[in-house]
Amino acid sequence: MTRPRIVGLTGSIGMGKSTVAAMFERAGVPVFDADAQVRAMQGPGGELVGAIEAAFPGTTGPEGVLRDRLGQLVFGDAAALARLEAIVHPAVARRRAEFLIEHAAAPLVVFDIPLLFEKGGHDQVDAVVVVSAPAEVQRARVLARPGMTPEKFGQILALQVPDEEKRERADHVIDTGVSLAETEAAVHDLAARLAHPQD
Ligand SMILES: CC(C)(COP(=O)(O)OP(=O)(O)OC[C@H]1O[C@@H](n2cnc3c(N)ncnc32)[C@H](O)[C@@H]1O)[C@@H](O)C(=O)NCCC(=O)NCCS
Numbered sequence: 514m515t516r517p518r519i520v521g522l523t524g525s526i527g528m529g530k531s532t533v534a535a536m537f538e539r540a541g542v543p544v545f546d547a548d549a550q551v552r553a554m555q556g557p558g559g560e561l562v563g564a565i566e567a568a569f570p571g572t573t574g575p576e577g578v579l580r581d582r583l584g585q586l587v588f589g590d591a592a593a594l595a596r597l598e599a600i601v602h603p604a605v606a607r608r609r610a611e612f613l614i615e616h617a618a619a620p621l622v623v624f625d626i627p628l629l630f631e632k633g634g635h636d637q638v639d640a641v642v643v644v645s646a647p648a649e650v651q652r653a654r655v656l657a658r659p660g661m662t663p664e665k666f667g668q669i670l671a672l673q674v675p676d677e678e679k680r681e682r683a684d685h686v687i688d689t690g691v692s693l694a695e696t697e698a699a700v701h702d703l704a705a706r707l708a709h710p711q712d
């Protein structure tokens with residue numbers, strides 16, 4: 514049975530993963546967005562809300578999971594984060610399998626997975642693409658986000674495989690420290706090459 518070539522797209526916080534994923538979509542490549550799936554399942558009426566409320570009382574409401582509040586509980590507490598991941602990750606894996614069935618005829622698909630290296634998913638893809646920009650560009654982007662603090666940024670960075678290591682382990686690096694147009698051109702070029710690896 515044939516299946517699409519699977520590209521794992523990853524990168525540290527604020528490196529431009531979501532932006533680059535949208536560029537792959539514009540290049541005609543179906544993208545599985547793990548984070549969007551998590552948000553949907555944590556949203557109003559989402560399938561994970563009950564389990565999260567049971568494990569972390571007071572972190573949900575009518576609008577679903579209160580992500581800021583939950584983040585405050587888990588980002589500085591490894592055991593709590595592991596409990597949350599045990600609830601969330603199996604549900605993401607199920608949705609990813611469904612996505613692959615839906616797009617079985619495509620030559621290429623992208624899995625946008627923030628924690629590809631951290632959780633070992635790089636073994637399950639055919640090629641890894643890492644988005645990367647200089648550390649000062651990353652920091653400025655992240656600290657400009659509402660609700661972000663230097664402390665939270667530091668906690669999240671400490672949980673992630675360092676950018677330098679990600680770059681070394683990547684099959685392809687997409688530079689997002691340049692203009693959006695330059696990054697988009699690089700993504701289109703890479704998508705074409707990955708869809709036809711023999712050319
Ligand atoms: C704790 C939650 C509710 C906080 O949400 P919030 O909107 O405040 O932050 P956001 O999701 O944008 O994450 C901020 C940064 O932390 C990173 N991050 C998120 N979860 C994790 C994790 N389990 N380990 C390491 N880094 C993480 C993200 O990749 C991102 O770079 C949310 O991150 C969550 O449910 N995490 C657990 C599920 C998960 O692992 N998601 C990421 C991959 S699908």
Ligand SMILES: Nc1ncnc2c1ncn2[C@@H]1O[C@H](COP(=O)(O)OP(=O)(O)OP(=O)(O)O)[C@@H](O)[C@H]1O
Pocket residue numbers: 524525526527528529530531532533627654688689690691692693694696
């Ligand atoms: N060349 C570029 N490529 C990608 N993003 C760029 C570029 N230049 C500027 N940006 C900006 O940088 C920001 C990157 O944010 P984005 O949400 O894509 O990052 P992310 O890696 O998905 O973040 P997180 O891991 O925190 O979810 C966007 O506001 C985007 O417009």
